[in-house]
Amino acid sequence: MDAESLLLSLELASGSGQGLSPDRRASLLTSLTLVKRDYRYDRVLFWGRILGLVADYYIAQGLSEDQLAPRKTLYSLNCMEWSLLPPATEDMVVQTSVVKGRFMGDPSHEYEHTELQKMSEGEKVFEEEVVVQIKEETRLVSVIDQIDKAVAVIPRGALFKTPLGPIHVNRTFEGLSLSEAKKLSSYFHFREPVELKNKTLLEKADLDPSLDFMDSLEHDIPKGSWSIQMERGNALVVLRSLLWPGLTFFHAPRTKNYGYIYVGTGEKNIDLPFML
Amino acid sequence: MGDPPPDPEPRPQQPSSRRSSQVSQRRSRELSHLPPTISEEVPRIAFDDRVLQSGQGILASQNNFQDWSSGPPLTQQENLTMFQAEEAQLGGVEYPSLNMGFQPQPYLEEGGIQAARNTSLMQQLQQGQGSLFQQLDSAYLETQPNFLGQFNMYQGEDLQFNQGAPHGPYMRDDPALQYSPSELGFMPFSVEVPEPEPRELAVQNAKAYLLQTSVSCSLSLYEHLVNLLTKILNQRPEDPLSLLESLNRTTQWEWFHPRLDTMRDDPEMEPTYETADRQKGLFLRSGAAGEGEQEMEEEVAETAVPNVMETAFYFEQAGVALSSDESFRIFMALKQLVEQQPIHTCRFWGKVLGLSRSYLVAEVEFREGEEEGEEEEVEEPMEGGEGLDAHAEEEGEEDEEKATDVIPKPMWKPPPVIPKEESRSGTNKYLYFVCNEPGRPWTRLPHVTPVQIVQARKIKKFFTGYLDAPVISFPPFPGNEASYLRAQIARISAATHISPLGFYQFGEEEGDEEEGGAGRDSYEENPDFEGIPVLELVDSMANWVHHTQHILPQGRCTWVNPLQKMEEEEELGEEEEKADEGLEDVEQEVGPPLLTPLSEDAEIMHMSPWTAHLSCSLCPQYSVAVMRSNLWPGAYAYASGKKFENIYIGWGHKYSPENFNPPLPAPIQHEYPSSPEVMEMTDPTVEEEQALKAAQEQALAASEEEEEDEEEDEDEDLED
Numbered sequence: 001m002d003a004e005s006l007l008l009s010l011e012l013a014s015g016s017g018q019g020l021s022p023d024r025r026a027s028l029l030t031s032l033t034l035v036k037r038d039y040r041y042d043r044v045l046f047w048g049r050i051l052g053l054v055a056d057y058y059i060a061q062g063l064s065e066d067q068l069a070p071r072k073t074l075y076s077l078n079c080m081e082w083s084l085l086p087p088a089t090e091d092m093v094v095q096t097s098v099v100k101g102r103f104m105g106d107p108s109h110e111y112e113h114t115e116l117q118k119m120s121e122g123e124k125v126f127e128e129e130v131v132v133q134i135k136e137e138t139r140l141v142s143v144i145d146q147i148d149k150a151v152a153v154i155p156r157g158a159l160f161k162t163p164l165g166p167i168h169v170n171r172t173f174e175g176l177s178l179s180e181a182k183k184l185s186s187y188f189h190f191r192e193p194v195e196l197k198n199k200t201l202l203e204k205a206d207l208d209p210s211l212d213f214m215d216s217l218e219h220d221i222p223k224g225s226w227s228i229q230m231e232r233g234n235a236l237v238v239l240r241s242l243l244w245p246g247l248t249f250f251h252a253p254r255t256k257n258y259g260y261i262y263v264g265t266g267e268k269n270i271d272l273p274f275m276l
Numbered sequence: 277m278g279d280p281p282p283d284p285e286p287r288p289q290q291p292s293s294r295r296s297s298q299v300s301q302r303r304s305r306e307l308s309h310l311p312p313t314i315s316e317e318v319p320r321i322a323f324d325d326r327v328l329q330s331g332q333g334i335l336a337s338q339n340n341f342q343d344w345s346s347g348p349p350l351t352q353q354e355n356l357t358m359f360q361a362e363e364a365q366l367g368g369v370e371y372p373s374l375n376m377g378f379q380p381q382p383y384l385e386e387g388g389i390q391a392a393r394n395t396s397l398m399q400q401l402q403q404g405q406g407s408l409f410q411q412l413d414s415a416y417l418e419t420q421p422n423f424l425g426q427f428n429m430y431q432g433e434d435l436q437f438n439q440g441a442p443h444g445p446y447m448r449d450d451p452a453l454q455y456s457p458s459e460l461g462f463m464p465f466s467v468e469v470p471e472p473e474p475r476e477l478a479v480q481n482a483k484a485y486l487l488q489t490s491v492s493c494s495l496s497l498y499e500h501l502v503n504l505l506t507k508i509l510n511q512r513p514e515d516p517l518s519l520l521e522s523l524n525r526t527t528q529w530e531w532f533h534p535r536l537d538t539m540r541d542d543p544e545m546e547p548t549y550e551t552a553d554r555q556k557g558l559f560l561r562s563g564a565a566g567e568g569e570q571e572m573e574e575e576v577a578e579t580a581v582p583n584v585m586e587t588a589f590y591f592e593q594a595g596v597a598l599s600s601d602e603s604f605r606i607f608m609a610l611k612q613l614v615e616q617q618p619i620h621t622c623r624f625w626g627k628v629l630g631l632s633r634s635y636l637v638a639e640v641e642f643r644e645g646e647e648e649g650e651e652e653e654v655e656e657p658m659e660g661g662e663g664l665d666a667h668a669e670e671e672g673e674e675d676e677e678k679a680t681d682v683i684p685k686p687m688w689k690p691p692p693v694i695p696k697e698e699s700r701s702g703t704n705k706y707l708y709f710v711c712n713e714p715g716r717p718w719t720r721l722p723h724v725t726p727v728q729i730v731q732a733r734k735i736k737k738f739f740t741g742y743l744d745a746p747v748i749s750f751p752p753f754p755g756n757e758a759s760y761l762r763a764q765i766a767r768i769s770a771a772t773h774i775s776p777l778g779f780y781q782f783g784e785e786e787g788d789e790e791e792g793g794a795g796r797d798s799y800e801e802n803p804d805f806e807g808i809p810v811l812e813l814v815d816s817m818a819n820w821v822h823h824t825q826h827i828l829p830q831g832r833c834t835w836v837n838p839l840q841k842m843e844e845e846e847e848l849g850e851e852e853e854k855a856d857e858g859l860e861d862v863e864q865e866v867g868p869p870l871l872t873p874l875s876e877d878a879e880i881m882h883m884s885p886w887t888a889h890l891s892c893s894l895c896p897q898y899s900v901a902v903m904r905s906n907l908w909p910g911a912y913a914y915a916s917g918k919k920f921e922n923i924y925i926g927w928g929h930k931y932s933p934e935n936f937n938p939p940l941p942a943p944i945q946h947e948y949p950s951s952p953e954v955m956e957m958t959d960p961t962v963e964e965e966q967a968l969k970a971a972q973e974q975a976l977a978a979s980e981e982e983e984e985d986e987e988e989d990e991d992e993d994l995e996d
Binding site: 011014021178265274 | 513518519522523526544545548550551592593595597598601627629631713737889891893894904926929935
């Protein structure tokens with residue numbers, strides 16, 4: 001959600017009970033303004049909160065002019081002092097995929113993971129237990145990246161592709177209509193398209209290249225990984241990800257208000273197929 | 277002036293002349309509509325015939341219009357565009373559907389004049405029928421100054437431009453001066469010059485090209501651009517260039533989706549209005565009419581409605597909150613519930629999220645005596661629940677001798693039914709009402725049975741939001757979603773309802789009534805409770821206690837020996853001894869007693885089941901203590917002074933560090949008992965057969981010999 005419209009956005013997203021205490025809200029409003037100035041971001045998004053056992057991580061993201069360009073991620077434990085996280089790499093994701101359980105709330109905490117590695121000494125090949133230390137900060141980076149890639153959502157038309165390539169905020173976006181708002185096809189993954197180029201020409205025929213340049217949620221796997229609800233008598237549409245429980249996307253149809261927030265434990269719901 | 281048309285078609289209705297565009301067709305239609313309004317004494321058909329067959333004036337211009345792209349003479353082209361302009365003008369008045377995108381304001385005042393002008397024009401046309409084109413053209417030329425005059429008079433807002441260049445033919449082409457579509461339509465009048473210049477010709481050609489309608493619709497690019505520019509000029513957006521594309525799109529969209537001003541309600545908005553209507557009922561005072569103040573006093577005196585707003589305030593401090601607006605609606609909904617039901621105490625339990633709808637849950641206690649009125653005792657849904665266990669134990673003592681198709685009787689006996697707990701005790705201590713949205717009716721959940729709790733522990737399913745939805749799971753759950761929801765509520769309550777140490781105490785007189793060590797099951801508020809300092813509450817888990825009874829693995833809070841029940845039923849059963857054997861080693865299940873501190877809670881994989889923190893670390897003096905359950909994500913509790921409250925907002929699932937692993941299906945039952953009688957014999961090999969044959973032959977030979985011997989003997993006997 002946009003840091004500038006934080007209060008309204010939090011109010012709209014509160015249906016899942018994920019709020020912020022007043023002191024957190026106030027400090028976020030202050031500190032994110034400073035973040036925007038110091039890091040020269042075009043837009044700052046308040047991304048959400050990862051609940052740890054001891055403390056919570058508050059996450060913000062900075063966007064450059066091109067909205068789909070890689071985002072910079074910052075975290076804070078007290079909502080005032082922000083630290084920049086390194087960009088996620090493939091290695092990190094692989095490395096941290098072995099870590100299970102809850103976050104601690106201490107970025108320097110080290111998870112220990114023992115794995116068997118094949119060692120060869122001369123002719124002999126034997127397996128040896130190696131203890132791998134994984135920093136929680138690395139895990140944080142990787143989880144945020146995974147969530148962003150899997151379930152960051154934006155309504156269709158909120159961004160548009162300029163003829164030269166960069167993607168800008170669509171100033172004329174006036175919200176989805178009610179009938180559109182009830183369909184998953186009106187929402188896009190807020191990331192570089194992955195599935196789009198796999199589509200057939202026939203499927204691409206109806207797409208508007210300046211608007212439909214991202215993947216829609218419609219064909220997400222597993223099917224049914226989104227819960228779409230109309231709240232407040234159709235005045236608000238709320239999408240909740242079942243794959244990453246805690247991610248809430250909201251949009252008030254026919255207004256410009258939309259956004260998503262993640263408040264959760266940072267664990268993927270791999271039991272989903274059994275639960276539907 | 278201009279050359280005569282290259283190939284004047286006599287009838288514009290011919291298909292060849294239609295190819296050009298729909299605009300020309302529309303125009304011809306309108307022209308044929310015009311006469312009745314203008315000269316009523318002339319029958320329309322006659323007029324049409326005259327117009328069409330005389331083949332001059334209009335027809336010529338129409339033909340030209342149709343052939344414009346091939347470079348028609350200028351003057352006729354101008355006539356044409358003039359016609360087009362007139363049409364636009366007329367459309368503004370008489371055919372609103374034709375120019376929805378146009379700005380109506382400039383036309384309205386002109387309408388009457390335009391009509392009058394058209395009348396005169398048509399009269400001139402009629403006069404000029406049968407004469408030469410020059411006459412027609414000159415007729416236009418004569419009228420032109422009038423038109424311009426009118427034009428300048430009625431285009432009030434453009435007056436300064438027109439006065440600046442009243443007759444300047446090229447000045448008016450300057451795009452900066454174009455202000456509204458109507459003016460664009462009038463352009464040809466001002467550029468009417470006797471001798472066409474090549475540049476002007478090019479302009480006209482270009483415009484004619486733009487006026488072509490597209491293949492699929494009746495809109496021309498020219499009209500679209502006019503609409504678009506009008507829109508931009510009216511809205512004056514900042515930096516229009518960057519918006520151009522989307523504006524372009526919306527303009528086109530608007531053309532095809534006109535906003536109709538009808539009396540009918542927008543069907544899309546229907547549910548919104550319905551909800552608002554329903555919720556309106558919540559905000560009206562029930563018995564409002566006359567005795568307002570009196571009632572007010574009564575209500576102030578005593579009500580079971582909880583102070584949801586206060587609770588919501590404290591939870592907001594804790595960072596767990598529904599929006600205050602939603603909280604207030606829930607508050608009103610609870611008030612409605614209290615008015616409808618004989619409720620003694622009421623509490624907002626929380627919110628359970630579902631796939632398509634969510635549940636708001638209210639925890640209530642009825643007044644003494646008002647109990648169970650409408651609850652129908654659904655007789656033991658046990659059978660459904662135990663189908664899964666009914667496997668494999670079928671010992672196959674099938675009587676082969678009987679040979680008839682008697683369905684074998686299963687030897688398996690269902691385990692004894694564990695009785696449901698009485699209402700007002702254990703898991704059924706409270707009644708629960710749920711509704712999907714404030715304003716909707718509250719539905720009462722059925723009491724929970726032990727087997728439902730036992731099965732609910734084994735499954736993990738999302739709620740759909742519909743109470744009567746089936747729970748499709750493995751192992752099967754006995755009951756529908758309402759039962760599952762109720763079971764989860766019982767589990768969550770038992771695990772997460774906590775209060776500061778000392779808030780509740782055991783009643784004195786109840787002492788050791790309960791035999792069997794399950795502990796006392798009731799408590800009362802401690803009147804001497806002074807509150808625990810917030811910092812201590814955060815520091816030590818020992819300062820918090822569970823005030824809801826632990827649910828035993830059996831699915832009850834107090835343990836019941838299933839054997840006793842069996843004894844009651846003894847006369848029915850034949851195999852009770854067997855069952856007894858199975859159940860003999862049943863040990864009494866004991867859970868932690870009521871009001872056990874949280875510090876005794878079991879750890880989940882080396883992680884503490886609760887996280888405590890202060891609501892505001894900046895000024896701890898005034899903050900509240902917040903407990904967050906790690907076992908049931910979404911369960912929170914706060915305490916401040918003498919106040920505390922629990923709430924649950926979540927999906928209704930327990931946290932498990934390991935993945936959910938559904939039990940494997942039971943092993944396949946044997947179709948029949950395998951015993952030697954039913955075993956098929958292996959076929960003999962050739963050697964065996966031969967051996968057998970040899971043996972048989974040998975035996976035969978031996979017997980023959982014997983016979984012979986016997987015969988011999990007989991013979992001998994006979995001989996003897």
